[in-house]
Each structure stands twice: as structure tokens, then as C-alpha cells.
Amino acid sequence: MLTLYQIRNNTEEIIKKLSVRNKDFSEPVYEAIKIDDERREIKGKSDLILAESNKLAKSIGQLFKEGKQAEANQAKEKAISLKEEVKKLARKLNETENKLLQVLSEIPNIPNELVPEGKSDTDNEEIRNGGIIPKLNKKVPHWELADKYDLIDFELGNKITGAGFPVYKGKGAKLQRALINFFLEEAEKAGFTEIMPPLVINEDSGFGTGQLPDKEGQMYQITEDKLFLIPTAEVPLTNIYRNVILKAEDFPIKLTAYSSCFRREAGSYGKDVRGLNRLHQFDKVEIVQIQHPDKSYETLDEMVAYVELLVQKLELPYRIVRLCGGDLGFTSALTYDFEVYSAGQGKWLEVSSVSNFESFQANRLKLRFKETGEKQTKLAHTLNGSALALPRIVAALLENNYTENGIKIPEVLQKFTKFDFIN
RNA sequence: GGAGAGAUGGCAGAGUGGUCGAAUGCGGCGGUCUUGAAAACCGUUGUACCGAAAGGUACCGGGGGUUCGAAUCCCUCUCUCUCCGCCA
Numbered sequence: 440m441l442t443l444y445q446i447r448n449n450t451e452e453i454i455k456k457l458s459v460r461n462k463d464f465s466e467p468v469y470e471a472i473k474i475d476d477e478r479r480e481i482k483g484k485s486d487l488i489l490a491e492s493n494k495l496a497k498s499i500g501q502l503f504k505e506g507k508q509a510e511a512n513q514a515k516e517k518a519i520s521l522k523e524e525v526k527k528l529a530r531k532l533n534e535t536e537n538k539l540l541q542v543l544s545e546i547p548n549i550p551n552e553l554v555p556e557g558k559s560d561t562d563n564e565e566i567r568n569g570g571i572i573p574k575l576n577k578k579v580p581h582w583e584l585a586d587k588y589d590l591i592d593f594e595l596g597n598k599i600t601g602a603g604f605p606v607y608k609g610k611g612a613k614l615q616r617a618l619i620n621f622f623l624e625e626a627e628k629a630g631f632t633e634i635m636p637p638l639v640i641n642e643d644s645g646f647g648t649g650q651l652p653d654k655e656g657q658m659y660q661i662t663e664d665k666l667f668l669i670p671t672a673e674v675p676l677t678n679i680y681r682n683v684i685l686k687a688e689d690f691p692i693k694l695t696a697y698s699s700c701f702r703r704e705a706g707s708y709g710k711d712v713r714g715l716n717r718l719h720q721f722d723k724v725e726i727v728q729i730q731h732p733d734k735s736y737e738t739l740d741e742m743v744a745y746v747e748l749l750v751q752k753l754e755l756p757y758r759i760v761r762l763c764g765g766d767l768g769f770t771s772a773l774t775y776d777f778e779v780y781s782a783g784q785g786k787w788l789e790v791s792s793v794s795n796f797e798s799f800q801a802n803r804l805k806l807r808f809k810e811t812g813e814k815q816t817k818l819a820h821t822l823n824g825s826a827l828a829l830p831r832i833v834a835a836l837l838e839n840n841y842t843e844n845g846i847k848i849p850e851v852l853q854k855f856t857k858f859d860f861i862n
Numbered sequence: 863g864g865a866g867a868g869a870u871g872g873c874a875g876a877g878u879g880g881u882c883g884a885a886u887g888c889g890g891c892g893g894u895c896u897u898g899a900a901a902a903c904c905g906u907u908g909u910a911c912c913g914a915a916a917g918g919u920a921c922c923g924g925g926g927g928u929u930c931g932a933a934u935c936c937c938u939c940u941c942u943c944u945c946c947g948c949c950a
Contacts, residue, residue: 478911478912479911479913482912486912486913486918487918490919492930492931493918495930495931496931497931499880499930500880500930501880504880517930522929684908684909
């Protein structure tokens with residue numbers, strides 16, 4: 440959520456910058472300012488009456504003590520009429536505030552200057568690539584390899600739960616565990632503190648990171664307890680700092696967590712859902728940083744470099760793209776996506792998304808900090824990235840490393856898998 | 863799941879209807895003293911909103927109610943503790 444301060448002080452500039460998202464946001468922006476004007480006026484009036492009513496209440500106490508019953512009763516009547524007015528205003532204030540919140544939550548984050556114009560993912564800007572696309576004798580998609588070597592049983596998942604809940608078996612399961620351990624160990628080496636968060640979150644947390652109120656259809660819900668299965672560890676991780684006031688010297692805060700992620704993926708049926716390409720439950724190691732506003736873009740670059748190192752270590756051909764305005768997520772100011780080439784399918788698969796949210800999430804989270812020696816609080820910047828999501832990495836590893844003799848495990852993983860070949 | 867107790871500022875802890883945004887202690891910050899430090903002493907120390915400012919308003923776990931007036935009374939939810947039951 441943008442702050443009213445941002446919107447009121449840079450109105451024209453914000454509208455211009457938002458237009459990079461391929462949509463005109465001048466209407467909600469002006470609407471927000473209009474509603475805020477109303478809100479201020481009502482608040483002013485209401486405070487004035489409350490002040491009078493408070494004064495009156497105190498005087499009534501005094502009058503009773505002095506035994507001036509008649510005067511006290513007169514004052515009481517006046518107080519009652521004031522109270523009615525306040526009640527009306529309070530209701531109006533509440534309505535106005537809700538309306539404001541609604542309009543504000545329709546306005547996405549302001550794209551950074553680096554965000555290229557564009558409508559869809561085809562307009563994303565490739566900034567770097569690396570690795571070598573393997574020349575395979577035979578292109579085999581991972582779902583066939585998974586079946587051939589009995590690594591993943593999709594049918595069994597259907598039986599136990601439903602589509603999109605695969606069952607990993609034998610070396611397939613071990614490969615999962617190896618990747619998780621590899622990613623966590625790398626994150627630890629890079630200075631991230633490992634967290635093991637709850638996989639279930641409440642409404643406040645969902646609101647804090649922006650899943651609620653509008654994206655609730657993407658989460659699995661436990662309606663009886665008003666809880667949700669996490670779509671990513673970003674949610675519990677970032678919400679650790681909900682309603683927290685940090686000191687400037689606390690920065691940067693670097694957290695990592697492995698978690699299962701649960702996504703309903705409503706509305707994405709039939710598109711790229713084969714095998715591991717799109718699942719309802721998958722595993723991911725997430726990295727989160729909370730940083731001083733002056734340093735968040737430095738940190739974003741650092742996180743991109745970190746994820747790049749991971750895919751390099753896994754010897755996967757990759758490219759990094761800067762998302763264009765049309766493809767940029769609602770809450771993000773700048774996002775880099777990582778894609779790896781999965782040679783069996785002949786496709787680029789998105790395996791990581793690294794974003795700077797600036798103060799957009801922090802505003803909702805009420806995640807603030809104080810500059811040393813200053814009393815005033817400011818919003819912190821939050822960033823996160825996948826480092827990495829497992830299924831598509833597994834898909835690419837299986838497909839790219841497939842030879843007639845079996846599937847070769849990258850060297851960095853062998854320490855964790857305790858085997859170097861799947862055959 | 864059942865019975866009971868509780869939730870107050872960074873922490874500890876007082877306050878059971880009127881000048882309480884809240885005593886006191888500890889901690890933090892500033893100062894005096896000191897070559898420096900400690901001790902002692904003095905001062906200061908929550909968040910948000912409205913306002914150009916003066917100042918005002920709201921907040922004592924969340925939400926609602928009673929009252930002229932609520933940290934204090936009532937309802938409800940959440941959480942914590944003790945006991946019982948169940949249990950990895």
C-alpha cells in the first residue's frame with residue numbers, strides 16, 4: 440500500500456510512473472486524495488466535539504463533589520447531545536476510513552525507473568544469461584524420466600490428495616532433501632539466519648504481506664479457524680516484523696526459511712501444468728531482507744547475484760530478466776526473474792523471483808525504524824526472493840543431465856544426495 | 863475438550879468509575895561530579911491521527927456495550943498460566 444504522504448506530495452509524478460504498468464491510475468489516486476480530505480475534515484470536527492465533551496465530563500465530576508446537583512444535571516444533558524453528534528461523526532469517520540483503505544489497496548506499487556515499458560512477459564528485458572544449453576541425443580521430458588526411474592509418482596498423488604500433489608520416492612525424495620539442504624547451507628554462508636516458520640497463517644499476516652483481502656482465492660483456507668496455508672515462506676518470515684519499530688543499526692535483517700508452499704492456482708488449468716511445471720504443493724527456500732531505504736537497491740542487486748550463484752553452482756543454463764511494467768507484481772517496485780532452460784521440454788522455466796517492495800509492504804505491516812538519535816519513525820524497505828523453488832529446478836536437472844546411462848547429479852549436490860547418478 | 867486465574871508503557875509492577883496517558887522500580891538517553899569510568903544526584907524517556915502553530919484526539923490484548931465520564935463495570939473473541947482429560 441502506498442502512503443498518503445507519497446500520494447499527496449508527488450501526485451502527478453506517481454500517476455506518470457504508475458502508467459508504466461499499462462494502465463491509468465489517475466482515478467484511484469485522485470479519489471484517495473479526495474476521500475482523505477473528507478477524512479481530515481471529519482476528524483477535525485469530531486476531535487473538537489470530543490474535546491468539549493471531555494471538558495464537560497470533568498466539570499460534572501467537579502460539580503457533584505461540590506454538591507451542585509442542579510448544575511451538574513444540566514451539564515449532563517448537554518453532554519448527552521454532544522455524544523450523539525460524536526457518534527454520528529464517528530460512524531462517518533469509520534466509513535470514510537474504510538473507503539480510503541479500499542481505494543488505496545487498488546493502487547499498486549510505484550515501478551522503479553529501471554522497469555521497462557511493456558505489456559506481457561514477452562516484453563521483459565533480459566539483463567544477463569549464463570550456462571550452456573546441453574545438446575541432447577534424446578529430449579525426454581522430466582515426467583517421463585521421473586516415471587522411468589521411479590522418482591516421482593503423480594498418479595499416487597492424485598489418489599491421496601488430487602492433481603498437483605506429487606509423491607516423491609526413493610532417490611526422487613532424497614534429491615528434494617538434498618536441494619533443500621544445499622540451499623539452506625548456502626543461505627547460511629551468505630549471512631541469512633535460518634527460520635523454521637509456521638506453515639499456517641492468520642488473517643493479520645495475510646493482510647500484512649498483501650495476500651488478503653483480494654488474493655484469498657489463491658490460498659487454501661482452514662475456515663473453521665480462519666487460517667490459511669502459506670503460499671510462500673515470505674508471509675510468515677516478513678510478518679515476524681509486523682508492528683515492529685527497528686533501530687537503524689538493526690539493518691540489514693537477513694532471514695531464510697525452507698517451507699512447503701501451497702497454492703490453489705485457481706484459473707491456471709491446462710497451461711503449463713504437466714509434471715512439475717505447476718503444482719499445488721511444492722518446496723522452496725526463501726530469502727527475505729529488511730533494509731534501510733537508502734540501501735535497498737544495493738541489497739536487491741546483492742540478492743540477484745546470490746541467486747545467480749546458486750544456479751551457476753547447479754550448472755544450469757539460465758537467464759535473468761527484468762520484469763516489464765505489464766508483468767510486474769502488484770506489490771513490487773522492481774523484480775528480476777530467473778529462468779532455467781529445461782532441455783527435455785525445450786522451455787525456459789521460472790525458478791526464482793527477486794523483488795524490492797520498497798515501503799509498500801512495510802506500510803501495511805507497520806514495519807518502521809528510527810534513525811539514530813531521531814524520534815520520528817520511517818517505513819523500512821522489504822525484499823525477498825526464491826533461493827530457490829525446487830520443482831522446476833528438479834525438472835531442469837533431470838532433463839538436462841539425462842544421458843543413456845542415467846541422470847548425473849551436479850557436483851555440489853552429491854555431498855547431500857550421497858549418490859552421483861540416478862539409473 | 864472441561865474447571866479456574868490472568869493480559870497495563872522496553873521490562874517488572876501499582877491502579878476496581880471522575881484531574882490516569884497512567885504511580886513506583888529497573889533499563890535507555892542527556893547532564894552534574896570525575897583524568898576516565900562506576901556510584902550518587904538532576905532531568906528526560908510510547909504510538910498514531912488532526913493542526914501552520916499553540917494545542918487537540920485516540921490507544922491500558924482485539925472488537926462491541928453501559929455511563930455525563932471506563933485501565934477500572936458488562937458481553938464477546940484471541941492469547942498466557944494452573945489443574946483435569948486426550949495425545950505425537
